[in-house]
Amino acid sequence: MSVLVFVESKNGKAVKAGLEAISYGKRIGDTSVITYGSTSSEDLAAMGKYGASKVLVCRSINEVNDQQLTKLIAAAVDDTGAETIVLAQDPTGKAIGPRVAARLGAGHVSSAVDVPDTSNGFVVKTNVFSGKAFAHVAVNTSKRVIAYTPNSLPINSEESTAEVLEFSPDISAGGITVKERKLQEGSVAPxxxxxxxxxxxxxxxxxxxxxxxxxxxxxxxxxxxxxxxxxxxxxxxxxxxxxxxxxxxxxxxxxxxxxxxxxxxxxxxxxxxxxxxxxxxxxxxxxxxxxxxxxxxxxxxxxxxxxxxxxxxxxxx
Known part of the structure; x- marks a missing residue:
């Protein structure tokens, strides 16, 4: 099964939740990554140790813009032929996941905590009621978008490097333009x-x-x-x-x-x-x-x- 994982970039670094999403995607099938920004080629290649075989990077995008990133992911799906799209269950993933699903006509599952069961269809285990119970959600569409809950499964680690490819689809910024970005000063990690x-x-x-x-x-x-x-x-x-x-x-x-x-x-x-x-x-x-x-x-x-x-x-x- 072909899997595409979206990895958010902040200040030229892949976010931890995105790297965990790669590891989750690898458990499902052959995994490619779509990301953006100024992350170095060495760091992108290092995504291979989490399970990525190929990394597509769009250098022309540097800000989180929901509309633009939705188009970027959709273009990457067309390029890779991915059947399953994985994002982290974080603020960016929550904003983009439903948009991507609507654009692709795909089923959308949030708060996934385990690898989908494909023995009889495609069934995803998710957190419900604020983590007090689990639900098993059957997805019947040909493509599906999964928001993975970080820290639910052990992180994959292997001696491997990913193939890094520049990816420059023809996408516009959409109706929203980021004019100013204020970074909150504070603790060691968000x-x-x-x-x-x-x-x-x-x-x-x-x-x-x-x-x-x-x-x-x-x-x-x-x-x-x-x-x-x-x-x-x-x-x-x-x-x-x-x-x-x-x-x-x-x-x-x-x-x-x-x-x-x-x-x-x-x-x-x-x-x-x-x-x-x-x-x-x-x-x-x-x-x-x-x-x-x-x-x-x-x-x-x-x-x-x-x-x-x-x-x-x-x-x-």
Whole structure:
């Protein structure tokens, strides 16, 4: 089966979620990649280790423009004859996936978490109800668009390089033009791509106390986050808000301090591989979802964790 994977480019680098999508696509069939921007030929060829046999790159596109990228993907489908198109389940994938499906007359499945079952048709396992259940979706169209949920399956790794080809289809920018782009300064990695996240809630009692969260995050090389109430009352910027109504994350480690664990918050973080909860209330709902729990005051626990991590790093240098 021929597969085409769209990989987003930011600042000349392929986003992590896109590389995971390549690995997912390889599990389905022979995988080509369509990307854009100024990513180096060496980095493009390195996509082969994730499972890409061929990479098409359009150098004339440098900005995320939904209409233009939709046309680019459709042109790449025509060029490769791909039957299955894979995108990452991230903000860009959510915006482009349905557009591509409509343009191709293809079925569209979001939040895929496993390789499609092709023993009897084409059936995709997906997350539903904010990750609380799974659905098996049958796709009956000749082409299908799948949005893969990052961190759902192990990443493919092999000693291989991909063939890199310049791709310059005749596509216009469409009705939307990007006039200005403002990059948000902040943490080590954007929350959707972060592997380590340190988050806090109203238990920190005020924005002036966030230094202990940032210190722990800095010692770990982690990204900082917060609960919705904290963002709503202005203690932290909204781009740090994780949860059902904020950013959904799937890091390897999620540390939550002073967050009770409302269902809306859990819905956005329950894909984390390991969850550590710190709370003074032993009955806090979040403890039921935690892999590790510390009943204690964040003002005491976080500085001790930071100190322990710094000592560990110093002893191993």
């Amino acid at each position: 929350l959707p791509e972060a592997e380590l996240v340190v988050s806090a809630g109203r238990g920190l009692k005020g924005p002036e106390n966030w230094g202990i969260v940032e210190d722990l995050a800095s010692s770990l090389g982690a990204t900082t986050a917060c609960s919705r109430p904290v963002a709503d009352i202005g203690w932290r910027p909204h781009h740090e808000h994780v949860g059902q109504t904020g950013i959904a994350i799937r890091p390897n480690l999620y540390i939550a301090a002073g967050i009770s664990g409302a269902i809306q918050h859990l819905a956005g973080v329950n894909g984390s591989k390991t969850i550590v909860v710190i709370n003074t209330d032993p009955e806090a709902p979040f403890f039921k979802a935690a892999d590790y729990g510390i009943v204690g005051d964040a003002f005491e626990v976080l500085p001790k964790l930071t100190e322990a991590i710094k000592k560990f790093k110093a002893s191993n240098n």
